[in-house]
Amino acid sequence: MDRPREIEADGNSNPIQISRLALDIGGSLIKLVYFSRDSGDHEDPLNDSVRISNGVNGRLHFAKCYQQYGVVFFIANFRAEFDLSSTDSFILGLACAYFVMLRTLAGQASFLELLHVDNFLIYVIFWPVLFLAYKMKVNSGFQHQENPTNDRSFIKATGGGAYKFSDLFKEKLGISLEKEDEMDCLVTGANFLLKAVNHEAFTYLNGQKEFVQIDHNDLYPYLLVNIGSGVSMIKVDGDGKFERVSGTSVGGGTFWGLGKLLTKCQSFDELLELSQRGNNRVIDMLVGDIYGGMDYSKIGLSSTAIASSFGRAISNSNELHDYKPEDVSRSLLRMISNNIGQISYLNALRFGLKRIFFGGFFTRGHSYTMDTISVAVHFWSKGEAKAMFLRHEGFLGALGAFMSYERHSLGDLMVNQSVQIPVDASSSTDTNYNPPERDLNETESMQCSVYQA
Numbered sequence: 044m045d046r047p048r049e050i051e052a053d054g055n056s057n058p059i060q061i062s063r064l065a066l067d068i069g070g071s072l073i074k075l076v077y078f079s080r081d082s083g084d085h086e087d088p089l090n091d092s093v094r095i096s097n098g099v100n101g102r103l104h105f106a107k108c109y110q111q112y113g114v115v116f117f118i119a120n121f122r123a124e125f126d127l128s129s130t131d132s133f134i135l136g137l138a139c140a141y142f143v144m145l146r147t148l149a150g151q152a153s154f155l156e157l158l159h160v161d162n163f164l165i166y167v168i169f170w171p172v173l174f175l176a177y178k179m180k181v182n183s184g185f186q187h188q189e190n191p192t193n194d195r196s197f198i199k200a201t202g203g204g205a206y207k208f209s210d211l212f213k214e215k216l217g218i219s220l221e222k223e224d225e226m227d228c229l230v231t232g233a234n235f236l237l238k239a240v241n242h243e244a245f246t247y248l249n250g251q252k253e254f255v256q257i258d259h260n261d262l263y264p265y266l267l268v269n270i271g272s273g274v275s276m277i278k279v280d281g282d283g284k285f286e287r288v289s290g291t292s293v294g295g296g297t298f299w300g301l302g303k304l305l306t307k308c309q310s311f312d313e314l315l316e317l318s319q320r321g322n323n324r325v326i327d328m329l330v331g332d333i334y335g336g337m338d339y340s341k342i343g344l345s346s347t348a349i350a351s352s353f354g355r356a357i358s359n360s361n362e363l364h365d366y367k368p369e370d371v372s373r374s375l376l377r378m379i380s381n382n383i384g385q386i387s388y389l390n391a392l393r394f395g396l397k398r399i400f401f402g403g404f405f406t407r408g409h410s411y412t413m414d415t416i417s418v419a420v421h422f423w424s425k426g427e428a429k430a431m432f433l434r435h436e437g438f439l440g441a442l443g444a445f446m447s448y449e450r451h452s453l454g455d456l457m458v459n460q461s462v463q464i465p466v467d468a469s470s471s472t473d474t475n476y477n478p479p480e481r482d483l484n485e486t487e488s489m490q491c492s493v494y495q496a
C-alpha cells in the first residue's frame with residue numbers, strides 16, 4: 044500500500060504541521076487524536092530523547108469535542124495550537140459565538156427549518172474536525188488526487204458516528220471517513236498505551252493513586268471495560284486478539300441523562316461537581332436502615348452498605364424537589380459505578396481474569412467514581428481482582444483508529460515517555476509518583492516518533 048501523502052516531508056517552515064487525524068465519534072462525545080510534526084527548529088526543553096533520523100518526530104495530540112459549546116472550547120485551544128493571529132481568532136470566535144447563539148435559540152422547529160438544520164448542525168458539531176482537516180491539507184500538501192477514483196481526502200474514524208455521519212461527511216465536507224471497527228480500535232488503543240506509555244495505568248483505592256508498572260511479557264489476558272455512553276467488556280488476549288464478552292446499557296450516558304433530568308444540570312462537569320458535595324445516604328436505603336442500625340455480618344454486609352440505591356425515596360412523602368441535587372447526583376454516580384464494577388468483576392471471574400482496565404470518558408479521572416468502581420471490584424472479588432484506570436481513558440478508540448494508519452502503511456509509533464510525563468530519573472520508577480495534577484481529559488499531547496515501515 045502506498046505511503047499516505049500526509050507524512051511526506053514538505054519543507055514547510057510552519058511550526059505546526061498536522062499530518063494525520065483520527066476520530067472516534069461516539070454516542071456522547073467526539074474524540075480526536077492527531078499528529079503534528081516537529082519543525083525541528085524548536086526543541087522541547089523537556090525532551091531528553093534522541094532524535095532518530097529515520098523517524099518522523101512530532102507530538103500526538105488528544106482532544107475531545109463537546110457537542111455543546113464544542114466550538115468555543117476548540118477555538119480557545121486552537122488559538123495557541125495553531126498560532127492564529129488575534130484577528131483570525133476574533134473573527135472565528137465571533138462566528139462561533141454566532142453559531143452557538145443560534146443553536147441555543149434554535150429551540151423551535153420552525154427556526155431550525157429556516158436554517159436547513161442538517162447543514163447547520165453538521166457545521167456546528169463538526170467544525171473542529173473541519174478546521175483540523177483544513178489545517179492538515181494546508182500543512183501537508185494533502186489534496187485530492189487528479190484521478191478522482193483515488194481519493195485521498197480521508198480520515199480514519201471509528202465509533203457509531205463513523206457510520207452515522209459517513210454520507211454527511213462525504214456530501215457536505217468532501218471527506219471520506221475510513222471506518223475502523225470500534226472494538227478493534229479500543230483494544231489497539233489500550234494495548235498501545237499500556238505498552239508504550241509510562242505511568243499510564245494506575246489503581247485508585249481509598250483516595251490513594253498508585254501507578255502500575257506494566258510487564259509487557261505479562262500483560263495478557265486482561266478485561267477491558269470501556270465506559271462510554273454504554274459499556275463494553277472485552278477480554279483481551281493479545282494484539283488484535285480479543286472477544287467482547289459482555290456489555291451493559293447502564294453506563295455514562297445513563298448517569299448524564301438521568302442526572303440531567305433529575306437535577307436540571309446543564310453540563311456533565313456540573314453534575315460531577317455536584318456529586319462531590321452530595322451525601323448518598325439521604326436517598327439510598329442502607330443495610331442499617333433495614334436492620335435497625337445493625338450490620339448483617341453473616342452475609343458480609345455492614346450497616347453502611349447500600350441495600351437499595353434510591354430506596355429511601357419510597358419511604359417518605361418527599362418529592363424530587365425536596366432532595367438536594369448534590370445528593371441525587373451522588374446516589375446516581377454511586378449506583379452506576381457500583382453496578383459497572385460488579386458486572387466487570389463477574390465477567391473477570393467468568394474468564395479467570397485478575398486485571399480489569401477501565402477506559403471511556405465516564406470516569407474522567409474523578410476520584411469518587413474510580414473509588415466506587417475499585418471498591419466494588421475489591422469487595423466482590425475479596426481482593427483477588429484489581430481495578431486499574433488509564434490516564435488517556437477516553438481516547439482508546441480514537442488512538443486505535445489513529446494506529447490503523449500505521450497498520451496499513453507505516454511502521455511503529457513510538458512515544459517519548461520522558462516528555463509525556465516529566466519525571467526526573469530518581470522518580471521514574473516510583474509507583475507512587477503522581478504526575479502534576481491537571482485535567483488529562485482536556486487537550487493533551489505526547490512526544491512521539493513515527494517510523495516508516
Ligand SMILES: Nc1ncnc2c1ncn2[C@@H]1O[C@H](COP(=O)(O)OP(=O)(O)OP(=O)(O)O)[C@@H](O)[C@H]1O
Nearest residue numbers: 069070071072271272273295296299311403404405
Ligand atoms: N464533557 C462531557 N460531556 C458529556 N459527557 C461527558 C463529558 N465528560 C465525560 N462524559 C461522560 O462520558 C460519557 C461518554 O464517554 P465516551 O466519550 O467514552 O463514550 P462515547 O464514545 O460517547 O459512547 P459510546 O462508546 O457508547 O458510543 C458520557 O456519556 C458521560 O457520562
Ligand SMILES: CC(C)(CO)[C@@H](O)C(=O)NCCC(=O)O
Nearest residue numbers: 203272273274275289290291292
Ligand atoms: C453500542 C456501543 C458499542 C457503542 O459504542 C456501546 O454503547 C455499548 O457497548 N453499549 C452497551 C450495549 C450492551 O451490550 O448492552
